[in-house]
Amino acid sequence: xxTMRKIVRRSFLIGSAAIAGGVAFxxxxxxRPTPNPLLGDLAAGEAAITPFVKIKSDGIxxxxxxxxTGQGIMSMQAHLIAEELDVDPHDVTLDPGQPHQAYYNxxxxxxxxxxxxxxxxxxxxxxxxxxxxxxxxxxxQFTGGSSSTSDLQERLRMAGxxxxxxxxxxxxxxxxxxxVQLQTENxxxxxxxxxxxxxxDLASEAASIEAVTDVALRAQSDWRLLGKPFQRTxxxxxxxxxxxxxxxxxxxxxxxxTVRGNPGRGGGLGAYDATAALAMRGVSAVVPVTDxxxxxxxxxxxxxxxxxxxxxxxxxxxxxxxxxxxxxxxSDAHVPENLNSRLRDDGDVEAAQAEASVVITAEYRTPFLxxxxxxxxxxxxxxxxxxxxxxxxxxxxxVVRDAAAKITGVPAEAITVHALPGGGSFGRRLDHDYAIQAxxxxxxxxxxxxxxxxxxxxxxxxxxxxxxxxxxxxGTVAEGRVTSYDLDxxxxxxxxxxxxxIFFVPPxxxxxxxxxxxxxxxxxxxxxxxxxxxxxxxPVGSWRSPGACSNxxxxxxxxxxxxxxxxxxxxxxxxxxxxxxxxxxxxEAVGExxxxxxxxxxPGRGRGIAFSHTHHVPVAEVVxxxxxDSGIRIDDVWIAADCGTVFDPVNAEAQLTGAAIWGLGHxxxxxxxxxxxxxxxxxxxxxxxxxxxxxxRMHTRLIGEARKVAGLGEPATAPAxxxxxxxxxxxxxxxxxxxxxxxxxxxx
Amino acid sequence: xxxTVDGTAYELDVEDDMxxxxxxxxxxxxxxxxxxxxxxxxxxxxxxxxxxxxxxxxVAGADVWGAVTTIASLxxxxxPHPVQAxxxxxxxxxxxxxxxxxxxxxxxLLSVNPDPSDDDIDQxxxxxxxxxxxxxxxxxxxxxxxxxxxxx
Numbered sequence: 001x002x003t004m005r006k007i008v009r010r011s012f013l014i015g016s017a018a019i020a021g022g023v024a025f026x027x028x029x030x031x032r033p034t035p036n037p038l039l040g041d042l043a044a045g046e047a048a049i050t051p052f053v054k055i056k057s058d059g060i061x062x063x064x065x066x067x068x069t070g071q072g073i074m075s076m077q078a079h080l081i082a083e084e085l086d087v088d089p090h091d092v093t094l095d096p097g098q099p100h101q102a103y104y105n106x107x108x109x110x111x112x113x114x115x116x117x118x119x120x121x122x123x124x125x126x127x128x129x130x131x132x133x134x135x136x137x138x139x140x141q142f143t144g145g146s147s148s149t150s151d152l153q154e155r156l157r158m159a160g161x162x163x164x165x166x167x168x169x170x171x172x173x174x175x176x177x178x179x180v181q182l183q184t185e186n187x188x189x190x191x192x193x194x195x196x197x198x199x200x201d202l203a204s205e206a207a208s209i210e211a212v213t214d215v216a217l218r219a220q221s222d223w224r225l226l227g228k229p230f231q232r233t234x235x236x237x238x239x240x241x242x243x244x245x246x247x248x249x250x251x252x253x254x255x256x257x258t259v260r261g262n263p264g265r266g267g268g269l270g271a272y273d274a275t276a277a278l279a280m281r282g283v284s285a286v287v288p289v290t291d292x293x294x295x296x297x298x299x300x301x302x303x304x305x306x307x308x309x310x311x312x313x314x315x316x317x318x319x320x321x322x323x324x325x326x327x328x329x330x331s332d333a334h335v336p337e338n339l340n341s342r343l344r345d346d347g348d349v350e351a352a353q354a355e356a357s358v359v360i361t362a363e364y365r366t367p368f369l370x371x372x373x374x375x376x377x378x379x380x381x382x383x384x385x386x387x388x389x390x391x392x393x394x395x396x397x398x399v400v401r402d403a404a405a406k407i408t409g410v411p412a413e414a415i416t417v418h419a420l421p422g423g424g425s426f427g428r429r430l431d432h433d434y435a436i437q438a439x440x441x442x443x444x445x446x447x448x449x450x451x452x453x454x455x456x457x458x459x460x461x462x463x464x465x466x467x468x469x470x471x472x473x474x475g476t477v478a479e480g481r482v483t484s485y486d487l488d489x490x491x492x493x494x495x496x497x498x499x500x501x502i503f504f505v506p507p508x509x510x511x512x513x514x515x516x517x518x519x520x521x522x523x524x525x526x527x528x529x530x531x532x533x534x535x536x537x538x539p540v541g542s543w544r545s546p547g548a549c550s551n552x553x554x555x556x557x558x559x560x561x562x563x564x565x566x567x568x569x570x571x572x573x574x575x576x577x578x579x580x581x582x583x584x585x586x587x588e589a590v591g592e593x594x595x596x597x598x599x600x601x602x603p604g605r606g607r608g609i610a611f612s613h614t615h616h617v618p619v620a621e622v623v624x625x626x627x628x629d630s631g632i633r634i635d636d637v638w639i640a641a642d643c644g645t646v647f648d649p650v651n652a653e654a655q656l657t658g659a660a661i662w663g664l665g666h667x668x669x670x671x672x673x674x675x676x677x678x679x680x681x682x683x684x685x686x687x688x689x690x691x692x693x694x695x696x697r698m699h700t701r702l703i704g705e706a707r708k709v710a711g712l713g714e715p716a717t718a719p720a721x722x723x724x725x726x727x728x729x730x731x732x733x734x735x736x737x738x739x740x741x742x743x744x745x746x747x748x
Numbered sequence: 749x750x751x752t753v754d755g756t757a758y759e760l761d762v763e764d765d766m767x768x769x770x771x772x773x774x775x776x777x778x779x780x781x782x783x784x785x786x787x788x789x790x791x792x793x794x795x796x797x798x799x800x801x802x803x804x805x806x807v808a809g810a811d812v813w814g815a816v817t818t819i820a821s822l823x824x825x826x827x828p829h830p831v832q833a834x835x836x837x838x839x840x841x842x843x844x845x846x847x848x849x850x851x852x853x854x855x856x857l858l859s860v861n862p863d864p865s866d867d868d869i870d871q872x873x874x875x876x877x878x879x880x881x882x883x884x885x886x887x888x889x890x891x892x893x894x895x896x897x898x899x900x
Contacts, residue, residue, distance in 0.1 A: 069843055070842040070843025070844070070845075070880050071842065072842065231836075231839065232839055232841075234841070234844065235836055235839050235841055236825055236828075236836055237844075238841035238844030238847055239828065239832045239835040239836045239840070239841060239844075239847065239851070240819070240822075240823060240824070240825060240828065240832060241780035241818070241819030241820055241822070241847075241848040241851070242780070242820075243844050244779065245782075245845060247782075247783065248779040250777055250779065256774060281763065299762075299766070299770060299774040299775065300770060300773070300774050300783075301766055301767060301770035301774065304786075372879065373843070373845075373879060374782070374784045374790060374792055374843070374845045374846050374877065374878075374879045375782070375784070375843070375845045376783065376784070421843075421844075422843065423782070423843045423844070423845025423846075424843040424845060424879045424880060425843075426879070453783070455786065456783075456784065456785045456786055456787075650839050651839070654839070654842055654882070654885070655842075657881060657884055658842055658880045658881035658882065659881075660881075661881030661883065662879075662880075662881055665881070683785050683786075683787055683789060684784075684785050684787075684789040684790055684877055685787065685789050688877070689877070689879065690881065690883070691874045691877065691883075692869070692870055692873045692874045692876070692878075692883045692886065692887070693870035693871070693874040695881075695883035695884060695887075697884075698884050
């Protein structure tokens with residue numbers, strides 16, 4: 001507890017402030033005070049600080065600034081505050097708040113730095129701190145990188161604790177009863193005689209006293225909510241059908257728009273003839289937008305139909321026209337002058353391989369993939385003379401706000417962004433191209449709220465997809481062991497492409513290119529990982545565990561090939577090579593869960609294993625398959641992971657299984673290909689992922705030995721595909737080195 | 749066009765071929781049925797017509813042959829339908845966008861097959877896509893709801 005108090009004193013400035021009708025509590029870092037997002041709303045004489053908790057006479061509001069696109073983070077944020085504040089998270093208002101640099105993400109950009117996440121050395125720490133400062137001073141309110149829980153958990157719990165203690169002080173001042181004799185429970189201060197004073201009744205008094213900031217966070221053993229099974233705050237609405245998403249926004253007098261973008265992303269808009277579209281019933285306007293053209297109508301379906309009638313010349317963008325040519329360019333990028341990073345270089349790979357009689361080589365490839373969140377991209381915008389309002393699901397609300405300011409000329413302070421729940425994202429809403437177009441449309445028709453909805457076809461063919469990625473690897477084995485491992489990861493410039501659109505490009509090598517491969521906690525005597533970067537091609541984006549979703553496949557698939565060549569056991573050899581004890585723990589756990597006894601589990605069957613350490617979480621997965629008359633059936637998947645303290649066990653299990661199903665489904669049957677610059681896959685009939693009939697039995701375990709808390713939105717994705725490939729090899733003898741696997745083998 | 753949705757009769761002046769989904773969402777403001785694909789590949793738009801699950805993106809408004817029920821009239825927070833109650837108990841939803849359709853499909857399944865096997869569930873529910881991968885809990889919730897419905 002004393003350590004926690006010290007951390008709190010050093011890191012946070014905690015305070016309270018009067019706001020209209022009550023009091024707000026918040027916390028921010030003292031060495032970089034951030035401006036207050038509430039200041040604009042305040043009447044003269046009132047003051048405010050960064051609010052996570054607002055107590056007013058008419059109710060309690062918790063500010064939950066990270067976007068929920070399905071991963072349960074709204075509920076998590078509410079429970080973190082509620083644990084200390086003693087309120088029922090289901091009984092308070094949850095508000096994403098307005099975008100503000102006070103809600104910066106200090107982790108997501110630090111993770112892009114070229115340091116192993118397990119590296120706690122002075123250089124790594126100093127540069128991470130610098131990146132943290134940059135994040136605070138910019139529009140870095142990002143939701144992503146599985147970072148929300150680890151980034152916010154201390155700030156949110158402190159905000160709850162300060163609010164609680166300040167409310168107790170207010171109750172003490174009113175009643176004359178010493179604070180030590182006061183308890184709190186379910187939104188009220190409890191006096192020694194059992195009398196309850198609701199927090200809401202104390203709002204104005206709490207606003208008039210100094211905040212009590214000398215507070216300690218509760219010990220884990222005292223938690224009432226965290227760490228125990230609890231109900232997500234959104235689960236009832238999502239089961240009743242009453243949850244409203246971005247696409248459901250409805251306003252009086254609202255018009256509906258849709259966009260047809262250049263099939264070749266970035267090619268811009270050429271000459272067009274909109275006569276037929278404008279003649280359609282209900283169509284009121286055609287508006288040129290960035291990289292496309294929009295139709296505005298009084299019904300979404302009418303806009304969709306009219307958009308098909310637009311006759312447009314689409315200028316060609318300046319990258320290769322087909323995926324075949326892009327693969328060629330990527331393969332050709334594997335030359336010394338494109339070496340971008342060599343973040344692991346242990347021992348002497350070249351000497352080890354020069355001495356070996358046999359060098360095992362392999363090449364691996366992963367395709368372009370769409371995010372294809374089930375809710376198509378959508379944004380509703382109202383542009384007025386001196387203010388702009390945007391309603392949309394986004395992981396980057398501050399970036400959307402800045403874009404609205406730039407497009408409309410309205411100052412950022414007069415722009416409101418309502419971040420609404422998203423029907424999935426998987427990284428897609430870390431871009432804001434759809435919001436830019438929606439703002440442009442609404443700017444052309446000021447005074448009318450306009451909801452822009454992309455068709456599924458537009459969504460799938462105008463993604464910023466997961467980039468194509470390949471690896472060439474060489475390795476040696478001797479005396480039953482892996483002795484050298486040399487992997488070249490050859491990828492597209494993902495960081496430049498994505499960060500360049502929304503933020504700024506961090507200096508140094510493109511670490512996303514080698515995430516999930518340079519940073520794995522194995523100790524191989526001669527072990528080298530090099531990143532090679534191609535030139536820009538089709539613009540690409542962040543896809544659930546970017547970089548690692550491909551690199552982990554390369555790394556583990558090749559390790560499996562070497563272990564097989566060595567004649568070693570896939571689990572035993574991984575355990576022998578593992579130097580991180582927490583990672584060893586998940587490997588041991590997954591072996592225990594499935595009663596591991598090798599990859600042979602009977603005729604026509606196979607068992608595969610893979611491990612990955614991504615987003616600060618080690619995950620080991622075992623997959624069992626059976627070769628049936630209609631193809632490979634996945635029977636069981638075991639997942640062991642360690643994210644440190646588990647705050648929300650029910651949702652943690654959902655994230656592990658969901659991420660693994662995501663990884664398996666896309667490995668089985670998904671890819672985007674390009675012809676004439678256009679994506680050829682237009683809808684779910686040719687981009688299915690996993691469906692229910694293919695879903696295996698899932699078994700999960702969280703260990704809880706890791707020192708730091710980490711998030712689970714992504715980590716179970718990466719090892720799924722290599723574990724499946726390994727199982728298929730065990731069952732059939734066929735090595736799958738390229739996704740999707742259904743190019744080479746059928747699935748039942 | 750005359751149409752009855754969730755017990756209310758409407759008379760509308762829209763094109764005969766406007767899909768029921770867009771009649772519901774943009775003309776009547778009933779947004780619980782979701783647009784996901786527009787080609788009957790995802791099931792997010794599933795509603796009932798005379799108690800039978802249909803993809804509302806594929807039924808022209810003029811062709812609707814009976815009373816339309818959406819999830820909006822299936823149950824309430826105080827009195828959820830047994831299938832919704834099972835979905836809540838199992839905390840099925842992640843993003844939740846597909847779940848209106850999943851639940852409407854599951855209600856239809858249990859009305860014709862009160863005790864479905866895993867294979868029966870696979871057969872009927874595989875047309876409903878869930879990008880978050882909530883399938884294991886969907887399976888468990890359907891078995892649970894089936895038990896609850898048999899006991900009532």
